[in-house]
Amino acid sequence: MILVDHIPGSPLSNVTLRNFALCDATEIFVFLSGLSCGLAYLKIASTTGTRSAALRMARRSFTLYLAHIAIALAVLVSGVVLLCFALDKESQLIDISDEFLSEPLRCIARIAKLTAQPPLTDVLPLYVFFVFVSPLYIETVKRWPLISLSASAALWCFAVPLRFAVPGLLFNPFAWQLVFALGIAVAIHRDRLMCWLDDYSATLCAIAKLVALLSVLLVTSWRYPEFHDSLLPQWLRDQIYPISKPDLDLLRLINFLALAWLVRFVLKAVDIHWQKAPFTWVTTVGRHGLPCFAMGILLSLWAGALAANARIIAANWIADLLAVTLLAAFAMLYERRERPRGASRKAARERSATPLMEQAAARIANTAE
Numbered sequence: 001m002i003l004v005d006h007i008p009g010s011p012l013s014n015v016t017l018r019n020f021a022l023c024d025a026t027e028i029f030v031f032l033s034g035l036s037c038g039l040a041y042l043k044i045a046s047t048t049g050t051r052s053a054a055l056r057m058a059r060r061s062f063t064l065y066l067a068h069i070a071i072a073l074a075v076l077v078s079g080v081v082l083l084c085f086a087l088d089k090e091s092q093l094i095d096i097s098d099e100f101l102s103e104p105l106r107c108i109a110r111i112a113k114l115t116a117q118p119p120l121t122d123v124l125p126l127y128v129f130f131v132f133v134s135p136l137y138i139e140t141v142k143r144w145p146l147i148s149l150s151a152s153a154a155l156w157c158f159a160v161p162l163r164f165a166v167p168g169l170l171f172n173p174f175a176w177q178l179v180f181a182l183g184i185a186v187a188i189h190r191d192r193l194m195c196w197l198d199d200y201s202a203t204l205c206a207i208a209k210l211v212a213l214l215s216v217l218l219v220t221s222w223r224y225p226e227f228h229d230s231l232l233p234q235w236l237r238d239q240i241y242p243i244s245k246p247d248l249d250l251l252r253l254i255n256f257l258a259l260a261w262l263v264r265f266v267l268k269a270v271d272i273h274w275q276k277a278p279f280t281w282v283t284t285v286g287r288h289g290l291p292c293f294a295m296g297i298l299l300s301l302w303a304g305a306l307a308a309n310a311r312i313i314a315a316n317w318i319a320d321l322l323a324v325t326l327l328a329a330f331a332m333l334y335e336r337r338e339r340p341r342g343a344s345r346k347a348a349r350e351r352s353a354t355p356l357m358e359q360a361a362a363r364i365a366n367t368a369e
Contacts, residue, residue: 006120006300009307012320021215023256034183037134054135061132068124071294072111075118076100078301115168120297122170130180141188152181160247175248211258281328288334295330299323
């Protein structure tokens with residue numbers, strides 16, 4: 001979803017979440033990051049103690065920081081190459097690539113200080129910061145879940161005035177920490193939380209369906225301005241707009257929570273064998289999130305350039321399919337390179353018996369060592 005959403009003119013991006021909801025893949029990424037981070041911390045703490053778990057999370061955060069710089073530089077180099085070969089018709093990197101060519105050291109320093117990021121890399125600084133502070137929040141949620149979530153919600157309420165403290169970030173961390181915190185809370189108290197929510201399952205399902213329906217109607221109306229203006233009176237438009245993504249508007253958050261609740265029931269009702277074809281590559285990409293995220297950004301840039309410059313029929317479709325195929329192949333090759341010899345069958349059997357999020361947590365725990 002993230003890959004094709006970043007390709008300009010992508011036909012597949014017309015059927016991704018952002019076309020039918022107020023939220024998009026960013027909410028999913030941040031929530032699942034919190035969920036997997038919480039599970040990884042608990043796994044490490046249960047074997048080596050909380051101090052060791054906190055140190056490993058700090059180490060993981062530093063690894064993510066270095067990865068962010070490396071990815072940003074790779075994106076800048078790609079932008080320069082596109083610029084030099086006049087392949088930048090749809091490129092989002094023209095301005096920062098010019099800065100990189102004229103003042104490379106200053107540009108790199110700004111990226112290292114997190115005061116500037118090339119397009120498509122904006123979400124990684126959030127992840128770096130959230131992983132670094134996650135041990136403190138996890139320990140707080142374990143002891144006082146309601147107080148912790150209330151404090152997180154209160155911080156979200158003041159996120160816009162606090163934005164001045166992070167001028168170089170596209171996404172406001174004081175707002176988006178709430179989604180990450182919800183993921184951590186689900187990781188730690190999921191059994192108790194789901195048991196409590198299931199007592200109100202019918203009511204919550206009805207509300208979630210209504211929210212999802214209204215969101216689809218609103219997003220669809222944006223394509224037809226006359227219908228949109230007739231559907232929403234001016235006073236209501238003044239209340240709901242702008243729906244800010246960087247500051248995590250309340251409507252986006254509500255829509256995401258409603259869809260997450262409905263997806264939970266869909267996954268319970270539909271028995272999907274994620275470890276079998278044709279879903280194998282999806283789970284492989286998920287297990288190697290960081291390298292696949294980096295490769296996805298580069299593939300989206302080059303696929304966009306291909307679609308914009310290739311003078312062939314269905315260039316956009318070819319670019320989409322090529323990018324998705326290359327990402328899947330990269331994930332498979334990356335896993336094969338890391339897998340010990342003779343361990344493939346045993347590892348496959350273990351993965352088939354392990355829930356997907358626990359696989360992700362184990363992956364984070366291992367890379368934090």
